[in-house]
Amino acid sequence: MTNVKDVYDVTIVGAGPTGLFAAFCAGMREMKAKVIERLPDPGGQLAVLYPDKFIYDAPGHSKILAKDLVKQLYDQSMTFAQPTYAFEEQAKGLALENGNFIITTDRDAHYSRAVAVCAGIGAFAPKKLSIKGLEGGRPGVHYMVRNLEQFRGREVLIVGGGDTAFDWALGIKDIAKSVTLVHRSDRFRAHEASISEVIESNVDVRTYYELKAVLGDEKIEGARLYDNRTGVEQDLRFDDIVVAIGFEADLGELRSWGTEMDEHLRHISVNPRMETNIPGIYAAGDVTEFTYLEKAELPEAQQIDDGTRLSLPSTKFEERTEKWGLIVIGYAQAATAINHAKRYLDPKSRLFPGHSSEMLS
Ligand SMILES: Cc1cc2nc3c(=O)[nH]c(=O)nc-3n(C[C@H](O)[C@H](O)[C@H](O)COP(=O)(O)OP(=O)(O)OC[C@H]3O[C@@H](n4cnc5c(N)ncnc54)[C@H](O)[C@@H]3O)c2cc1C
Known part of the structure; x- marks a missing residue:
């Protein structure tokens, strides 16, 4: 029997910028959060692929070294609560037991009521x-x-x-x-x-x-x-x-978790709430593929019928999918995923997390 103390509200897979910001958002909602990361350090692509490059489109920084942004994101994740970081573990298996998810890694089993997959381009491992x-x-x-x-x-x-x-x-x-x-x-x-x-x-x-x-x-x-x-x-x-x-990245066993994915099995399909097809499992950041409706046909010029009525041709919408590979999009998706996960866990709670500026004095 799982000790209830060992069950986390949300387990975040991946400590790239998206996972780190998701951990911050979880703390703001008083959610007990755990982050599982394959590497010994946080940062994802920023830490592994371009630590000494400047990033110019991180909000609030006219320019910042990728490794410095990682440090700030990691420190920020501790603002409202202390998420548990499980470094050097790769999330592999997923099972559901008594309403809790069990994520197995190469070392341990982690119990969680909700999951946020922020796995980016996959688990990094040295070549x-x-x-x-x-x-x-x-x-x-x-x-x-x-x-x-x-x-x-x-x-x-x-x-x-x-x-x-x-x-x-x-x-x-x-x-x-x-x-x-x-x-x-x-x-x-x-x-x-x-x-x-x-x-x-x-x-x-x-x-x-x-x-x-x-x-x-x-x-x-x-x-x-x-x-x-x-x-x-x-x-x-x-x-x-x-x-x-160097390093290589692979989504590995995450592909067989049962979440809907694109045909190349590189991206998890999400809706605008960052929900996957499995209730309680959310995804955010580079790992996602987002589906939306786009106007397929613009209305033709307005026509006057009988000189009195306007008639417009009906607008058709087509499904389109989009992938974003930007840190700032990952932040927004992380906030969306975690706040929806909060309401999934506690349906009476509000979606809006409140203003952080009014939370700490
Ligand atoms: C050279 C380069 C320059 C870039 N410059 C910019 C820029 O200037 N501005 C910008 O906005 N974006 C930039 N990007 C893109 C940006 O880095 C990504 O959008 C961002 O890193 C995505 O963050 P993420 O957290 O979603 O994924 P990632 O950064 O890929 O992090 C995912 C993390 O999850 C871990 N993980 C995955 N699977 C598992 C698992 N099963 N178990 C445990 N851990 C797992 C990985 O090890 C990794 O640490 C750049 C990318 C590159 C390659």
């Missing part, structure tokens, strides 16, 4: 290299780095040429015994300042080098690198291999 010995979970193999101290006094190989690879190189260069960074070309995708700082540091940066094989049976003893211009191979000693070659 893997299909080289024997580089399986995730093997000691010495890292696809995400949480604790820099684990590299103290060790010889570390970093594979990658983007922001993540360079940030980790900078983070561990003074902790590790040695850091080698290999990238398959001389075109890095990292922030210019980070590239300069790494190149001027003690990090051994090797361009046009790739990882060919992992050396060592029980534990990692080194790596075979090769120069992709000449094919020359070199075996070097390493204790750890950090793979930072």
Whole structure:
């Protein structure tokens, strides 16, 4: 039997900007909210794909770095209540038991009366290299780095040429015994300042080098690198291999939750209340596809019948679908979804959440 204390009012899948703002809206409505996020940090696309780019169309900011907007959204989500964040968990299964949804992740089962799917373009996960010995979970193999101290006094190989690879190189260069960074070309995708700082540091940066094989049976003893211009191979000693070659996103098992989706199974269909076809499940942000009616035929010129009556041809409407890939639309959809979820949970409650300016003094 589920302890009622473990049942949340709303569980939000995804901590991108839409999910973070949904968590804020839930707090404003005194809803007990939980957010499940596959990655160890919030932010979705802003954190993973463009943390150091300026955003110019975030309301209230003439320009703001994506990573700074994420921090503000995360802090803002704590304004009226403390949502529970379940990071490093991917929502996979969905079941209904005694009127509660049960969302199963790779680690846990979460109980909720309503669900808001804010999954964007899917759960982000680090891209893997299909080289024997580089399986995730093997000691010495890292696809995400949480604790820099684990590299103290060790010889570390970093594979990658983007922001993540360079940030980790900078983070561990003074902790590790040695850091080698290999990238398959001389075109890095990292922030210019980070590239300069790494190149001027003690990090051994090797361009046009790739990882060919992992050396060592029980534990990692080194790596075979090769120069992709000449094919020359070199075996070097390493204790750890950090793979930072980017992220991929996949909606995965969310596709089989029973919510209506577009034909490509990339977007969840919602109505103007952000309801899906399953009562109690809402969706908002990039993951949604919105259906609306558009005038198919404009009325022809007005006609005068008998010189007295106006007759207008009947207006036809056609169904159209639209997808928005904008942060600001995600905010509006999150507010819509959460306030409708509130009324779904408590039919006597008002849809309008009230003015935040009148809630805290
Ligand atoms: C390069 C680039 C620049 C952009 N610039 C702008 C801009 O200037 N202005 C603007 O308005 N928009 C911009 N966008 C678009 C904007 O980033 C998106 O509209 C926004 O990120 C959508 O937010 P979201 O929260 O809906 O989805 P996402 O940001 O995709 O976040 C979804 C989150 O859900 C998580 N998730 C998904 N499935 C699961 C699961 N099953 N379990 C657990 N977690 C899960 C993911 O890991 C992710 O963290 C840009 C996009 C890109 C790629």
